[in-house]
Amino acid sequence: MSTPVLDVRGLAFAYPDGHQALFGVDLHVHEGERVALLGPNGAGKTTLVLHLNGILTGGRGAVSVSGLPVVKEHLKEIRRRVGIVFQDPDDQLFLGTVRQDVAFGPANLGLKGPELDRRVMDSLDRVGMADFVDRPPHHLSYGQRRRVAVATVLAMEPEILVLDEPSSNLDPASRRELADILRSLDVTVLMVTHDLPYALELCPRSIVLSEGVVVADRPTFDVLTDEALMAAHRLELPWGFDPRRIDSLPA
Numbered sequence: 001m002s003t004p005v006l007d008v009r010g011l012a013f014a015y016p017d018g019h020q021a022l023f024g025v026d027l028h029v030h031e032g033e034r035v036a037l038l039g040p041n042g043a044g045k046t047t048l049v050l051h052l053n054g055i056l057t058g059g060r061g062a063v064s065v066s067g068l069p070v071v072k073e074h075l076k077e078i079r080r081r082v083g084i085v086f087q088d089p090d091d092q093l094f095l096g097t098v099r100q101d102v103a104f105g106p107a108n109l110g111l112k113g114p115e116l117d118r119r120v121m122d123s124l125d126r127v128g129m130a131d132f133v134d135r136p137p138h139h140l141s142y143g144q145r146r147r148v149a150v151a152t153v154l155a156m157e158p159e160i161l162v163l164d165e166p167s168s169n170l171d172p173a174s175r176r177e178l179a180d181i182l183r184s185l186d187v188t189v190l191m192v193t194h195d196l197p198y199a200l201e202l203c204p205r206s207i208v209l210s211e212g213v214v215v216a217d218r219p220t221f222d223v224l225t226d227e228a229l230m231a232a233h234r235l236e237l238p239w240g241f242d243p244r245r246i247d248s249l250p251a
């Protein structure tokens, strides 16, 4: 099989206060895959994700992206390759207009003029927000800000899109529209989520992290129908949702 685009080997990490969050995690994601990262609160999902573009470093083990080790001297290139959409769009949007926020990353890479404009408008088009380009982000709704946050990351043309709880706080229509956007993108996706129907809908494969250890790496359907695994790791399906019945998927 080809080299994984995301390759995590034996990653162990303790926070400075001594709390050990990861205990030797292995994770391999190949180009074009969409993978869900599931697990209860405190499992270590965010800690793991923050290692993928070097926001957190200093653990034991190795992380590489398309063969490039995530180490200090490669961070600029790694951050171009791995785009993280944080759970709260307000962590990602801090300038006066949507255009400025989406242009910020590519401008830092040296793009300017018409090429930068094209990158901004293409990214906004992909998330259906081109008409909002000159609006202040703080005048947008939460769901619109989430889309713009996705556009800020797409504008870097990443190889891997990592999303932390992308469906949280979205109304049903926005949730579905974001799913359509994610499906339409030609990138590798790793999605942290507690929204198990969303994982089933979007990600053929799921990795379950619990107490800093990978406890399952299987087709999402198999994970969601394994009652013992689900109960052991505090994973619960929404009331009335049956993974065996596709018509029970939320809209």
Ligand SMILES: Nc1ncnc2c1ncn2[C@@H]1O[C@H](COP(=O)(O)OP(=O)(O)OP(=O)(O)O)[C@@H](O)[C@H]1O
Pocket (backbone or CB within 6 Å): 015, 016, 017, 019, 020, 021, 039, 040, 041, 042, 043, 044, 045, 046, 047, 048
């Ligand atoms: N800055 C920190 N210092 C010390 N411990 C931390 C820090 N951040 C997180 N932790 C601890 O590390 C463990 C893993 O936290 P993490 O945020 O990675 O979990 P998570 O799986 O993303 O949880 P959630 O689903 O609640 O977002 C938890 O026990 C948490 O309390």
